[in-house]
Amino acid sequence: MAHRMQDKIVIITGASSGLGRATAELMTAEGARVVMADISQEAGEAAAQEIGADFVRTDVGNPAEVDALVSGTVARYGRLDVMCNNAGVHAAGPLLDTTNDDFERVVAVNFAGIFYGTRAAGRVMAEQGSGAIVNTASNGGYLPTEGMAVYCGTKAAVVAMSKACALELAPKGVRVNTISPGTMLSGMVPDVEGIVDVLDKLQPVGYAANPSQMATGILYLASDDANYVTGHDLIVDGGATAGRVALGV
Template sequence: MGNRMQDKIIIVTGAASGLGKATMELMVAEGGTVVAADVNADPGAAIAAAAGAEFVQTDVADSAAVDRLVSGVVERYGRLDVMVNNAGVFGGSPLIDAPNEEVDRMVGVNILGAFYGTRAAGRVMAAQGSGAIVNTASNGGSLPTEGMAFYSGSKAAVIGMSKACAIELAPKGVRVNTLSPGTMLSGMVPPDPEFIKVLHGIQPIGYAADPAQMATGILYLASDEADYVTGHDLVVDGGATAGRTAIKGAK
C-alpha cells in the first residue's frame, strides 16, 4: 500500500466489523496511527490488534464516552488529524410498526453518534487549525427504501448535519465530508446465498460491494489529496442512485 496517512493520528469508530474494520485496516496500511473504537469490546480489541491499531471501547451514543475517546487520543499523541465517525446501526421496520427502541437506538448511534464525534473532533481540530472528519451516511439518505423510513431519515440527517458543520469549520482549517455507501456484503447482510444473489442483481454495476471498496472513498476524503473537498457527500454505490435500469420487456 501507499503512505497517504503517514504520520497522521486517526480515530475510526464502529471498527469491529464491516466498513469500519476495512477502513481501520486501510488506514494502518497507508501508514496511519489508528485508534479503533467500537461498543463490542472483545471482538473489537482482537480485530484492532490484528490490524496493528489501538482499541478503545466506546458507545458513540454516549457523548461523555466520545469526549473521553477523543481527549484520550489527544493526550497520548498530541493531536488528532482524522476522525471517521462510522459506527451505525441498521433497521428496516415498517413505519407503522417501528418500535420506539429501534428508533431511539438509531437516533443515538446514527445521528447523535456522528454529531458527538464531529463536535469532539471539531473542537480539537479547530484549535490546532487542521483536520479532516468523515461521517458515514448511506445512499439511503438520498434514495430512501420502502419499509426503512427511519434508517433513511437518520442517514439523511447525517448528510445535512455534516454539510452545516463543514461550512462552520472551513474557516478554521477543518474539512467535513460524508461517504454514502450503497449495498455491501458486510455483517449487516444475512449470509443467505439466494438473498446475496438478489443483492448482486439489483446493482447496476452487477454486484454488491466488499467493504474494502467503500473504505477507499473514506481514505480519499480523509487524505491530503482532498484538501479542497469539504461539505461533500461522496456516493459509492455502483450506480444505484444514478437512475433506474431498463424495465425488461418494455418497448
C-alpha cells in the same frame, strides 16, 4: 504503497467489523496510527490486535464516552488528524410497528453518535487549525427503502448536518465530508438464503460491493488528496442512485 496517511492520527468508530474494520486496515497500510473504537470489547480488541491498531471501547450514543475517546487519543498522541464517524446500526420494519425504543436506538447511534464525534473532533481540530472529519451516511438517504424509515431518515440527516458543520469549520482549517455507501456485503446483510444474488442483481454494476471498496472513498476524503474538498457527500454505490436500469423487455 503511497503512504498517504503517514504518521496521521486517525480515530475510526464502529471499527470491529465491516466498513470500519476495512477502513482501519487501509489507513494502517497507508501509514496512519489508528485508534479503533467500537461498543464490542471482545471483537474490537481482536480486530485491533490483528491490524496493529489501538482499541478503545466506546458507545457512540454516549457523549461522555465519545469525548473521552477523543481526549484520550489527543493526550496520548498530541493531536488528532482524522475522525471517521462510522458506527451505525441497521434497522428495518414497518413504520406502524416501530416502537419508541427502536427509534431512539437508531437515532442515538446513526445520528447523535455522528454529531457527538463531529463535535468532539471539531473542537480539537479547530484549536490545532487542521483536520479532516469523514462521516458515514448511506445512499439510503437518497433512495429510501420501504420498511426502513428511521434508518434512511438518520442517514439523510447525517449528510445535511455534516454540510452545515463543514461551513462552520472551514475557516478554522477543518474539512467535513460524508460518504454514502450503497449495498455492501458486510455484517448488516441479512442471513437469508439467496440474498447475495438478489443484491447483486439490484446493482447497475452487477454486484454488491465489499467494504474495502468503500474504504477507499473514506481514505480519499481523509487524505491530503482531498485538501480542497469539504461539505461534499461522496456516493459510492455502483450507480444505484444514478437512475433506473432498463428492464430488458
